[in-house]
Amino acid sequence: MRKIKELRNWVEGYDEVEKAVEELQLAFDFFKEEVMTEEELDGAYEHALTLVEALEMKNMLSKEEDKMGAILKIVAGAGGTEAQDWAEMLFRMYQRWVERQGYKLEVTNYLDGDEAGIKSVTAQIQGEMAYGYLKSENGVHRLVRVSPFNAQGKRMTSFTSVFVTPLVDDSIEIEINPANLSWDTFRSSGAGGQNVNKVETGVRLHYKFKNPVTDQPDEIVIENTEGRSQSGNKDNAMRMLKSQLYELELEKRRAETAKIEAGKRKIEWGSQIRSYVFDDRRVKDHRTNYQTSNVNAVMDGDLDAFIKAYLMEFGGE
16 A cells, blocks of 8 residues: 555656646747736746656655654764754754654653753654655754853854664564663653653663674664653664664665765765854755755754755765
């Protein structure tokens, strides 16, 4: 049924584009006969162009993992309160974007900042193509502003890392060796009701394995604290472990094709991908050079133009 739905969406998308192009041709004929104004012709052109570009962008999301949900992790960089406040602002930005898309977001781990903001947050985002869109956000986001936490009113620069992995479902088989798996339990704090303060519902998963990318021994540690039960938190932690192992396998595949793509720029974890300069009213993506002066809209979750620019340049890879 999922495959049928996917094919139907492609057919309907093509039919919609074909109809818009035919209407544009008709509008041009009407314009030549002076039955239609130039403004109306421009409107028909913009409509057809929007539909074509939307279908082109969807074609950039044709990989297996693109269709999945996403795990979003935000970690404040060095800089104390300023960086932690920036991490919280970014999380709010993604929450607004999720709402715009009609997706569902569930926080699985949340660590408050010392004075303000957050040190880190992990969330699951469920919705068709969530990973395909959000993979463009992988990397370091840089903020430049006059800090409200600085008594001298100095201009401060902060960095926060955003990490996005596919949220695997039951259709993806990931092999996990139980002998390499261990658990810690602890009392949760925060959401989950009074029960979390009395029972050790929080879980910490440790998984030791051979990293397929580096070919070296490695360990994944995952905390899950938001659920009301220990078993529920364990199930969620296992799902997140599978997602991270799947992402490493995808990274290995990408590395194997790196020679073919040697002439193309690649986005690596830890690179600065975007700058948000509040004083100059500018947000610029350093990979595509797309920028906008509408900082408020971006911070309210209007990321579609950045995502589109990234996918149209790099999605074909």
